[in-house]
Amino acid sequence: MKAVGIIVEYNPFHNGHWHHLQETKAKTAADCLIAVMSGNFLQRGEPAIVSKWARTKMALAAGVDIVIELPYVFAVQAAEQFAHGAVRLLDALGCQELCFGSESGDIAAFLTAAKTWFQHKEKFDSLVRSELARGQSFPKANAEAWRQLDSDALDLSKPNNVLGFAYVKAIWQNKLAIVPRTIPRLAAGYHDESFSHSSIASATSLRKVLRQTGQLERIAAYIPSTTAEQLQQYRLTYGRWHDWEAYFPLLKYRLLTSSEEDLRRIAGVEEGIEYRLKQKIVSAETFATFIAATKTKRYTWTRLQRLCVHVLTNFTKEEQNKAAAPTYIRLLGMNETGRRYLQQVKKELALPLIAKAAKLNGDPLYEQEKRATAVYTAAFPEPLYSAALKEEYATAPIYFSGMERK
Amino acid sequence: MKAVGIIVEYNPFHNGHWHHLQETKAKTAADCLIAVMSGNFLQRGEPAIVSKWARTKMALAAGVDIVIELPYVFAVQAAEQFAHGAVRLLDALGCQELCFGSESGDIAAFLTAAKTWFQHKEKFDSLVRSELARGQSFPKANAEAWRQLDSDALDLSKPNNVLGFAYVKAIWQNKLAIVPRTIPRLAAGYHDESFSHSSIASATSLRKVLRQTGQLERIAAYIPSTTAEQLQQYRLTYGRWHDWEAYFPLLKYRLLTSSEEDLRRIAGVEEGIEYRLKQKIVSAETFATFIAATKTKRYTWTRLQRLCVHVLTNFTKEEQNKAAAPTYIRLLGMNETGRRYLQQVKKELALPLIAKAAKLNGDPLYEQEKRATAVYTAAFPEPLYSAALKEEYATAPIYFSGMERK
Structure with missing residues (x-):
């Protein structure tokens, strides 16, 4: 098989x-x-x-x-x-x-890009470092380094291209006998928050509609009936769907009762962000306003969200390094x-x-x-x-x- | 003055x-x-x-x-x-x-007891240690050691006598010029949970009535009008009074996301109780059932409650030792x-x-x-x-x- x-x-x-x-x-x-x-x-x-x-x-x-x-x-x-x-x-x-x-949809573009990356890995890494030193976020530093390598094989400003590129690199780095296709x-x-196609919408936009209206019928045209049934059943059983705001009280409690030293042990906490987290959490009443107040050019929304999940789950650098x-x-x-x-x-x-x-x-x-x-x-x-x-x-x-x- | x-x-x-x-x-x-x-x-x-x-x-x-x-x-x-x-x-x-x-109500009894304690401190400590080694709780070990010292000056099975005795000892140990009276x-x-006097009831029994009925008028005979007004005003402003059950979700979250190593850093966590805490919390649905399931001869209800407050507030042994x-x-x-x-x-x-x-x-x-x-x-x-x-x-x-x- x-x-x-x-x-x-x-x-x-x-x-x-x-x-x-x-x-x-x-x-x-x-x-x-x-x-x-x-x-x-x-x-x-x-x-x-x-x-x-x-x-x-x-x-x-x-x-x-x-x-x-x-x-x-x-x-x-x-x-x-x-x-x-x-x-x-x-x-x-x-x-x-x-x-x-x-x-992209073109596997040749990914393979070409991966070859370029492996050939120029050191130069690429040094370009990324210099972009980071200029205060750029990781994704932006990567995209810029890539642009400077002068490879137009793959548009790495697109989120699914970024993931696909990571898959191809990971297959090669791990020397796996898996053939990548796209x-x-x-x-x-992926990030679109509005509906733009008669039956296709991003998961992000679907969740947004559900969060704002709570009405499953509003997204019925974009999901199979099984998804609708499962979402319906879940809400009946557990009384809710999950979003970040449900966890904000726990996050606030955790940040307020953690010392800066505690926070420095958490995966993703770097460069003194622990002070900013502890400062901004005091008067934040929602997760969205907290992240909006905390984010910087360097600490993007996604990076902060991920870090906050690690704070919530107490996932340490030591544990990350061992994995x-x-x-x-x-x-x-x-x-x-x-x-x-x-x-x-x-x-x-x-x-x-x-x-x-x-x-x-x-x-x-x-x-x-x-x-x-x-x-x-x-x-x-x-x-x-x-x-x-x-x-x-x-x-x-x-x-x-x-x-x-x- | x-x-x-x-x-x-x-x-x-x-x-x-x-x-x-x-x-x-x-x-x-x-x-x-x-x-x-x-x-x-x-x-x-x-x-x-x-x-x-x-x-x-x-x-x-x-x-x-x-x-x-x-x-x-x-x-x-x-x-x-x-x-x-x-x-x-x-x-x-x-x-x-x-x-x-x-x-007791008799300051002479406290002074006599404190003198006995200072004179026989080493013997007392060794009696306490041997009681602890037999698996007794700290309060029981203290009371038993005291009994064996053959001092009938003060009944140290009574909670307010215990506190008063601690005050007198602390004044002496700190060499303070404070005259103790009782x-x-x-x-x-103190611990009585039922009303036994027409206008005097313990705080414990008053809180119990409030917790069970939510009715201030039920305790009106036992409190000054200012207390009634403050309790009333507080509930209007904040929507509630405080009891342990309000914090149980946070405690459960904290225990489940802390490693045993994390818990060992917390003040009061000794003798492997961290394993028992993590084991019993999984299926506990209330604070009361959690403590009832966790307590042992050695870990009394009060000791566990105190320890759980330290877990909640992330109060470490290191911080305790520095205080x-x-x-x-x-x-x-x-x-x-x-x-x-x-x-x-x-x-x-x-x-x-x-x-x-x-x-x-x-x-x-x-x-x-x-x-x-x-x-x-x-x-x-x-x-x-x-x-x-x-x-x-x-x-x-x-x-x-x-x-x-x-």
């Missing part, structure tokens, strides 16, 4: 993701489609709108055969570390290809095809395949996952908090036996 | 406290009555039912002339450290006498008599007298006070949280010009 990997967040799963799945299947002739998915918190430093379990159901219903979890220590990271964890996991599960969506993304840009590579493959869900595939490869896997998370107690990556879940579920009042917390340890992988949407 | 000190928590101020004030004035012929009062969190490891400001108003209305704050680092401690901080502050403000309520407490025992003695006198309120007294003594004070807390920024004792306030006010939703937090820094000492209750 030919396994093909995809790297996803599904926050929530929408028609653009559906398109990506169909194109991936058509282009790769995959027998088994494996998604590595972020868990409670996402790459840009935000809580997922619904739990990993609900999002796994969305993925399986749309035709993904296996969903595994990208551990927190890789998920809530800049592109390079995110890509590193994701491709290592797909490789560990035996994927022959990786198929990602990008603004599919052009439809219409909507060199995935230590397990955590299965979140599968269908019959996925089950057969796992049956076939399970004896050759490079990492332990884990169905019951309780077996992972003591694994440093999973200990951080538990903390992330403890934060994520703290958005619920008791007794829901305790119940949701228990699901982290006790939920068996979801087996999807339903008909796939045609 | 003759200044006399009292050591109080007023949680809330009730008729028993009123009686203590009248007796103190009658017995000592004080010109100025100075109360050193716990702030946000109290000696037994509980949040105060209302803020230090509201409780200061209760005290001033009842005839206390000056109210100063006992810093967190002394307030949330076992009797010895609590007494140490309190008598040092009263001495720093020039008090000639200390007058405390006790079950007044017999009326009827109700040798008060570094400032923080004025919470005064009346005209108090103002005149301070005018008279202010140039001779051994410690800086602080009216505006913002001046204390950077003082380690006050930094911990700010953290305690950040936790205490976290019981409010925004924008009240930010507003209440600001009061900690910005509130001027209360000047009480009203008529004292006769």
Whole structure:
């Protein structure tokens, strides 16, 4: 069986993701489609709108055969570390290809860019450093260094090109036998907050509508029915969807009761930002106003969000430095095809395949996952908090036996 | 002017406290009555039912002339450290006498007991150690060691005798020129949870009635009208009174996101209790069930409560060890008599007298006070949280010009 990997967040799963799945299947002739998915918190430093379990159901219903979890220590990271964890996991599960969506849509451009990068790595790094020294943010410093290398192969001001580029580099750096492929993304840009296409809208814009109106029917045209059902069911069960504001009281409490020394131990706290965080939090009444007041040219909104997730989950530099590579493959869900595939490869896997998370107690990556879940579920009042917390340890992988949407 | 000190928590101020004030004035012929009062969190490891400001108003209305704050680092401690901080502050403000309520009511008994203790200190300590080694709690080990010393001067199974004994020892150990006096407490025992006297009830029993019924009129017979007004006003302004359950979500979040190593840095975390805390918190839905599930013969309810306040406020062993003695006198309120007294003594004070807390920024004792306030006010939703937090820094000492209750 030919396994093909995809790297996803599904926050929530929408028609653009559906398109990506169909194109991936058509282009790769995959027998088994494996998604590595972020868990409670996402790459840009935000809580997922619904739990990993609900999002796994969305993925399986749309035709993904296996969903595994990208551990927190890789998920809530800049592109390079995110890509590193994701491709290592797909490789560990035996994927022959990786198929990602990008603004470019041309894999040759990524390969050319990656070659340029490897050839001029030292010059590139020194250009980045000098841009950083001029006070630029990491993304801007990277883009500018890239421009100065005079490579027009790939537009690295586009967020999905940046991620795709990181995937290709990570495959090469890890010397993995995974063939990268890319599919052009439809219409909507990742960050677009307005609807611009009749059935395709970015996850960002969908979440914004839900946050502002609370009305599922407002986004119905842009999501499969399973996503609507899962979002509906989740709100019925847990009383809410998740956004940063739900965690702001915890963040404020944590920052106010942490010393500067405590904060310096947290991953991503550099260059004295701890003083600014402690200063700005005192009178901030919402997360949005807090980040707006705190951000600088150097500390972008996304970087601050990610850092704040690390503060909330008490994720330290020491823990980050120790997280060199995935230590397990955590299965979140599968269908019959996925089950057969796992049956076939399970004896050759490079990492332990884990169905019951309780077996992972003591694994440093999973200990951080538990903390992330403890934060994520703290958005619920008791007794829901305790119940949701228990699901982290006790939920068996979801087996999807339903008909796939045609 | 003759200044006399009292050591109080007023949680809330009730008729028993009123009686203590009248007796103190009658017995000592004080010109100025100075109360050193716990702030946000109290000696037994509980949040105060209302803020230090509201409780200061209760005290001033009842005839206390000056109210100063006992810093967190002394307030949330076992009797010895609590007494140490309190008598040092009263001495720093020039008090000639200390007058405390006790079950015994006989100062000679305290002096005899203190003499016995100083004479047999080593034997006493070794008896305590051997009781602790047998698995007893600190209070039980102390009481048993005392019994074995064969001193029947003072019944140290009574909580106010224990505190009074600690005051006398602290005065002697610090070689202070303060004369200790005691007044017999009326009827109700400190821990009594039921009403047993027509107008006197313990603060514990009053809080219990308020917690269970929310009805102020149910306790009206046991409190001065000012207490009723302050409690009423506080609930109108802030929407609630404070109890441990309000902080349980924060405690659960903090414990679940702290490593065992983090917890071992917290004051009061000894003997591996960190493992038990992390184990029991997972399925605990209330503070009461959590403590009930966690407590042992060695870790009493009060000790655990105190430890949990330290976890909440991130108060470390290192910070505790550095807190040798008060570094400032923080004025919470005064009346005209108090103002005149301070005018008279202010140039001779051994410690800086602080009216505006913002001046204390950077003082380690006050930094911990700010953290305690950040936790205490976290019981409010925004924008009240930010507003209440600001009061900690910005509130001027209360000047009480009203008529004292006769």
